[in-house]
Amino acid sequence: MRPTSDEATHRLAAPAVPRSTERPRGLALLKASHPMPAAAVTVLAALMGAAFGLDLASAATAVAAVGAGQLSIGWSNDRLDLGRDRAAGRRDKPLATGDARPGTVGTAACVALLVCVPLSLACGLLPGAVHLGCVAAGWTYNLWLKRTVLSWLPYAVAFGLLPAFLTTALPGRPWPPLWLTVAAALLGTSAHFANVLPDLEDDLAGGVRGLPQRVGRSGSVASAAVLALASCVVLTAGPTGRVSPAGAVLIGLTLALCLAAAAGPPALRRGRVPFVVVLAMAGLDAALLVLAGGPVT
Missing domain, CATH: 1.20.120.1780 (UbiA prenyltransferase)
Incomplete structure (x- = not known):
């Protein structure tokens, strides 16, 4: 779902902010990915995979898929919120301060999403589809539901399906x-x-x-x-x-x-x-x- 015309106009009209030279671009790009939540979910997936008994190769693939999906969600969130963050004067947002470029962050979000797809499907068709559903929920939040009374729904869906992604990657594809x-x-x-x-x-x-x-x-x-x-x-x-x-x-x-x-x-x-x-x-x-x-x- 695309942003409304009003939102698009707001983003285009947002004042440009001179890029600060104090923070390297790589660190600014990392910060724009929401690294702490992304790392927390990825580590949780790794620990759950170990608890469920996934073999090392399957666990590594699943964790890489979760990491890529989380990065795509984080980067897309900051890119879509650029106009609003600039208008609010958010100094903690690299895009709003000019430390990161919108094109770079948008490209990173798309690349991470493209990487997430084969990594998810490498775990199997069923677990891959389940995980891509988790990622789709995150993108739906960023694009639409974040601003509605149903903002909680993508979180419930994505977290609720995370155990299923890992258990269905086990032999026999058991559902949790x-x-x-x-x-x-x-x-x-x-x-x-x-x-x-x-x-x-x-x-x-x-x-x-x-x-x-x-x-x-x-x-x-x-x-x-x-x-x-x-x-x-x-x-x-x-x-x-x-x-x-x-x-x-x-x-x-x-x-x-x-x-x-x-x-x-x-x-x-x-x-x-x-x-x-x-x-x-x-x-x-x-x-x-x-x-x-x-x-x-």
């Missing part, structure tokens, strides 16, 4: 159990609400009206925390249908983090503390997701 898919989808949706917290005000000023922007900072913090807690409960109880003593401790820890994020002092909730706390919850859930990934049938 439903509880694992649900837990991953809940974790992804939680990550969406947490991910927008640092930029929420800038997004609102730029006209981005995704679900987190509509419910506001307090609503986003609460949503991210509750979804992460729900993911933890599903991951803990899913394999056996009951919560073990160790699982109860993990749920209690996640609940404490949830309360700290959602019910902390107003001064803390306005800063980056909720974001960091929710990330800690997401990290705990990601570890549980990996540890729970042994039995996939």
Whole structure:
């Protein structure tokens, strides 16, 4: 889906920003890829692949596919947001500051996407199709759903399908159990609400009206925390249908983090503390997701 004519005009009309000479172009291009989220998802895929028992060659191919897909999503996000980021004066965006060239970032996004396709299909037709569905969800977010009440949906779909990409690359192409898919989808949706917290005000000023922007900072913090807690409960109880003593401790820890994020002092909730706390919850859930990934049938 292409941007609307109004958005295209806004981008073309955005004032040019002189390129800074302080940062090498290579580093600026890397920063424009959203390297931290891309690395986090890629590492999560690697750990899950090891937990599921993928052989080294299959795991390496799958991780490379995930990495390429994440880079394509990150670069396309910054390229599509160029006009809005310039208008907002975003100094943390290499394209907005002129440290990276729009053509270079756009080309990098397309090349990464083209590389992702054969790498995904090299894992097999079914797993390849599943992973390309994950990547398509990310691009759909960038192109359209980011600005709608359904902004959470691509995250739920992409994270929910990630375990399936890895399990269907195993001999016999097993599909993961439903509880694992649900837990991953809940974790992804939680990550969406947490991910927008640092930029929420800038997004609102730029006209981005995704679900987190509509419910506001307090609503986003609460949503991210509750979804992460729900993911933890599903991951803990899913394999056996009951919560073990160790699982109860993990749920209690996640609940404490949830309360700290959602019910902390107003001064803390306005800063980056909720974001960091929710990330800690997401990290705990990601570890549980990996540890729970042994039995996939």
